[in-house]
Amino acid sequence: MGVPLRKNVQFQLLWFGGAVSQLGTQLTTYAMPLLIFAVTGSFFWAGVIAGVRATTLLLAQMPAGVWVDRWDRGKVLVWSQTTQAAAVAAMAANVVTGLDSIPLFLALAAVDGVCTAFAGPARSTAVKAVVPPEQLRTAFAQEEARGHVAWLAGPSLGALLYGFGRAVPFVADAVSFLVAAVCAWFAEIPARTEQRPRRRMRQDLREAWGWLWHQRGMRNVVAIFLTLNLLGVASMIPVVALVKERGGPDWLVGLVLTGVGVGGVLGALISPKVTARHDRIVVAVLVVFGVCNLAMALPFGAWWPFVPLMVTAVATPLLNVSVSAVFTAMVPDDLMGRMDAILTVASRALTPLAPVLGAFAADVVGGAVALMTFGALILLTALVAAFTDLRTPQRLS
Structure with missing residues (x-):
């Protein structure tokens, strides 16, 4: 041991x-x-x-x-x-x-x-x-x-x-x-024991992209993350709008948003104990995200979004830890730097658009309807994920 x-x-x-x-x-x-x-x-x-x-x-x-x-x-x-x-x-x-x-x-x-x-x-x-x-x-x-x-x-x-x-x-x-x-x-x-041959950067990136393309499960997970990052980040401004629409003061907006930190710490504590396969965790977390977005629109007062926001944040580390552990274990050591960069860019490529999307939706339809819309889209993503191959070979480098 x-x-x-x-x-x-x-x-x-x-x-x-x-x-x-x-x-x-x-x-x-x-x-x-x-x-x-x-x-x-x-x-x-x-x-x-x-x-x-x-x-x-x-x-x-x-x-x-x-x-x-x-x-x-x-x-x-x-x-x-x-x-x-x-x-x-x-x-x-x-x-x-x-x-x-x-x-x-x-x-x-x-x-x-x-x-x-x-x-x-x-x-x-x-x-x-x-x-x-x-x-x-x-x-x-x-x-x-x-x-x-x-x-x-x-x-x-x-x-x-x-x-x-x-x-x-x-x-x-x-x-x-x-x-x-x-x-x-x-x-x-420790430094790597094997030195890679020097090639053009384009060749190195093509090798990494090619490796990812042949890993169908990983490729599909990245697509799910791309969608989730867009919809999840876009939901934050409607949360703020919802609290203000219900008459919440500025300090309450800050308090509601601390639900992300509180839930995240709790999720990080329990995530090592969750042993379910990562593909099942992906679907389960998507369902939690979608339901919590819908729940924030319930008419329980300006403080209420803190609760579903905290539950969402509890689920986030379960997803991140499970997928990160699987990816890190299966990616060959000499590809780790490139794959980390590629996965980061590929999964967050649409994230800069998220605040614009969230602000636009909050202005047009209000915070509650925007959250319900994003929640429904996340649940639709969960349905697609449930019928998509998200499994990856447990091959260690």
């Missing part, structure tokens, strides 16, 4: 560093709009900065996946997080000096987006390298938990630190990335 995951020093170092850096990212995610509004009197540039980061991340994702498969994954993780620390420290300096240069914020956001594109695949390959296949489900459950805890604590802590000084959240975020880089360094992620 192998070493228990809690005693796996390499993984726990990776996890701790990731938890700290994710919390730091949440601090600046909520502090940035406050800062930009204070400087410019508008939230417009905050949206542009976030858009620049998201765009550079998307554009760099696939090239980063190729290079992660070519280079030392541990060093990629260390240097990408070190660069992020330097970029956020430069943001802090931009604030402390009173320069508050928007072009500089835009440039540094682009740097952060590119580094995130490298850190994601590098982290996935590092986890696969240090965690045995039979412990992957538990490892991904622990990974899932840190994200939801950061989501819960980040907004309020970020606002608190911003109150101490405009630059404080950025300094804290820079320190968090530095901690993550040090943890990744001491984790000593």
Whole structure:
């Protein structure tokens, strides 16, 4: 019997560093709009900065996946997080000096987006390298938990630190990335023993896409995730609209949305104990998502969406952990970086359209009808998934 995951020093170092850096990212995610509004009197540039980061991340994702498969994954993780620390420290300096240069914020956001594109695949390959296949489900459950805890604590802590000084959240975020880089360094992620032949990037990507195309079950799961990400993210603005339509104050909107974090933590705790096949979990979670969307429209008051939103969030880690464990186990080691990038891009390709879709629906038909519509579409997706082959071969690399 192998070493228990809690005693796996390499993984726990990776996890701790990731938890700290994710919390730091949440601090600046909520502090940035406050800062930009204070400087410019508008939230417009905050949206542009976030858009620049998201765009550079998307554009760099696939090239980063190729290079992660070519280079030392541990060093990629260390240097990408070190660069992020330097970029956020430069943001802090931009604030402390009173320069508050928007072009500089835009440039540094682009740097952060590119580094995130490298850190994601590098982290996935590092986890696969240090965690045995039979412990992957538990490892991904622990990974899932840190994200939801950061989501819960980040907004309020970020606002608190911003109150101490405009630059404080950025300094804290820079320190968090530095901690993550040090943890990744001491984790000593093993380098690959076999060197892949150098080829054109197009050939490397074609190999990865070809491998995915021949995995019908995985291909179908990615299509399901693409639909679910679009409809799930689109549902968030109608939730806000519904609370406001029922007379809820702004603080209640925030409280309702914390249901995502509360449910996510609970789901992460129970997900390692769920042993059902991932294809059955996919269908079950889709049903839960659809029913909860419909339930939010019930006339129980402005506070009510908190409950179905929390139930939805409990189901989310069950889906993410189950599918991530299966995918990581079956993807060959020399394809992990590229497949992580490809699966991320393919499953989230429509997500940038989701807020527009959700806002449009909320404006035209109102929050309740929009949620019912999205819920019905998610249930239709569950019906399609029930009659679709989502199984994958349990082939370990």
